[in-house]
Amino acid sequence: MQEILKEEQKKERVILIAVDSDDSGKNFGISMEASLKELEDLLETAGAEPVGRMVQNRERATSSTYFGKGKVEELKAMIAELSADAIAADDELSPAQMRNLEDELGVKICDRTMVILDIFAKHARTKEGKIQVELAQLRYASQRLTGKGIAMSRLGGGIGTRGPGEKKIEQDRRLIRDRISHLKDELDDIVKNREVLRKQRERNMVPVIAIVGYTNAGKSTLLNKLTDSDILAADMLFATLDATTRNLKLPSGQEILLTDTVGFINKLPHHLVDAFRSTLEEANYADVILHVVDSANKDSATQMAVVYDTLNRLKCIGKPVITAFNKVDKVPASEEPPILKDLRADYTVKISAKFGEGLEELTALIEKVLSESKVLIEKTIPYSEGAYLNQVRKFGQIVEEDYRAEGTYIKAYVPRRLV
Numbered sequence: 001m002q003e004i005l006k007e008e009q010k011k012e013r014v015i016l017i018a019v020d021s022d023d024s025g026k027n028f029g030i031s032m033e034a035s036l037k038e039l040e041d042l043l044e045t046a047g048a049e050p051v052g053r054m055v056q057n058r059e060r061a062t063s064s065t066y067f068g069k070g071k072v073e074e075l076k077a078m079i080a081e082l083s084a085d086a087i088a089a090d091d092e093l094s095p096a097q098m099r100n101l102e103d104e105l106g107v108k109i110c111d112r113t114m115v116i117l118d119i120f121a122k123h124a125r126t127k128e129g130k131i132q133v134e135l136a137q138l139r140y141a142s143q144r145l146t147g148k149g150i151a152m153s154r155l156g157g158g159i160g161t162r163g164p165g166e167k168k169i170e171q172d173r174r175l176i177r178d179r180i181s182h183l184k185d186e187l188d189d190i191v192k193n194r195e196v197l198r199k200q201r202e203r204n205m206v207p208v209i210a211i212v213g214y215t216n217a218g219k220s221t222l223l224n225k226l227t228d229s230d231i232l233a234a235d236m237l238f239a240t241l242d243a244t245t246r247n248l249k250l251p252s253g254q255e256i257l258l259t260d261t262v263g264f265i266n267k268l269p270h271h272l273v274d275a276f277r278s279t280l281e282e283a284n285y286a287d288v289i290l291h292v293v294d295s296a297n298k299d300s301a302t303q304m305a306v307v308y309d310t311l312n313r314l315k316c317i318g319k320p321v322i323t324a325f326n327k328v329d330k331v332p333a334s335e336e337p338p339i340l341k342d343l344r345a346d347y348t349v350k351i352s353a354k355f356g357e358g359l360e361e362l363t364a365l366i367e368k369v370l371s372e373s374k375v376l377i378e379k380t381i382p383y384s385e386g387a388y389l390n391q392v393r394k395f396g397q398i399v400e401e402d403y404r405a406e407g408t409y410i411k412a413y414v415p416r417r418l419v
């Protein structure tokens with residue numbers, strides 16, 4: 001809270017810049033307007049104040065200063081006029097672009113990636129989350145370690161500050177390398193630990209449903225509503241950075257595990273994808289993907305495309321998908337209802353996580369998908385393996401059962417994992 005108050009006192013005034021290359025293929029067709037609006041939301045979440053925008057139409061950004069010469073002059077005037085403290089580019093800037101712009105403009109230069117990294121740093125709560133953020137920041141910074149060390153100065157912490165000479169850069173590089181390898185070791189331990197837990201879960205054969213979706217879609221709200229929990233759900237981007245798992249008993253009595261995950265966003269920095277791989281990959285261990293969509297957002301279709309692209313990047317493919325079109329309460333009755341379609345999903349359902357609408361239908365769908373993913377087995381289980389038989393009874397549907405000399409003969413539909 002104190003942190004927030006401090007930020008309220010002096011917010012950095014930021015001008016957003018972007019190059020509109022009219023390349024409709026990139027960005028999943030997300031409009032420049034939507035992308036800039038999102039960058040504004042990101043900046044606000046990071047505690048800054050967006051005060052203006054400048055867009056240049058050109059084939060592509062210049063490699064030296066991102067904008068062309070004339071436009072940089074215009075930007076300089078705008079900075080003075082709006083007393084801006086910083087510039088935020090909607091694309092990832094190269095080290096050279098960053099350095100040159102800083103030289104030209106004399107204000108802090110950042111890009112979308114840095115803003116997202118900042119938010120992640122602010123919202124990281126667990127040890128794992130903090131390590132992952134620091135790893136991503138260090139990797140990003142180490143690429144930008146050039147004469148001026150602009151990026152490094154943002155990290156505080158004493159490694160590398162402004163204006164180091166060549167020798168200093170070498171030292172910084174080594175410090176960063178050491179720190180990265182230390183963090184990786186720590187992260188490995190945590191990940192190993194989680195694998196043990198995951199194995200235990202698998203042994204218990206409780207199906208796992210991973211909730212995925214664009215940031216702010218309502219994933220945590222849904223988990224809270226379904227499982228009566230109170231994990232943080234808030235109207236901000238990347239409220240959730242850690243995977244949280246809760247038990248849920250379906251109407252049929254079957255137990256499942258629901259996992260809430262970190263949200264996706266367009267142009268998710270690859271440093272973050274790499275660093276957060278273990279968290280993001282939670283979805284890979286799930287039996288079913290529950291895709292939550294903010295259907296009140298007019299960019300929901302493109303956001304869905306980003307989600308599927310990210311799942312592909314994480315090699316999370318071939319699992320049954322249920323898409324929940326959330327926030328249906330938010331669509332004004334006067335407006336034409338949005339077309340809610342997801343051809344990639346096996347099932348879709350309209351819900352309001354906040355007001356609890358459509359949740360029965362949703363849990364029924366989860367049951368349906370789980371029962372569909374069961375397979376028929378026919379075997380004789382030795383009497384010494386009573387525990388296994390109990391699992392079959394608990395999680396499967398017995399079609400035929402017969403007590404024989406060698407053991408219990410069964411014919412049953414069981415979850416794939418029991419085979």
Ligand SMILES: Nc1nc2c(ncn2[C@@H]2O[C@H](COP(=O)(O)OP(=O)(O)OP(=O)(O)O)[C@@H](O)[C@H]2O)c(=O)[nH]1
Pocket residue numbers: 213214215216217218219220221222232233234235236237238239240241262263264326327328329330351352353354355
């Ligand atoms: N009107 C309405 N608002 C909703 C609904 N579901 C979620 N919200 C709101 O949407 C905002 C984001 O919800 P979260 O549950 O934090 O979203 P998330 O997907 O977990 O977001 P991140 O963790 O930040 O990626 C909150 O302000 C919620 O109250 C809904 O069904 N209707």
Ligand SMILES: [Mg+2]
Pocket residue numbers: 219220221232233239240
């Ligand atoms: Mg969340």
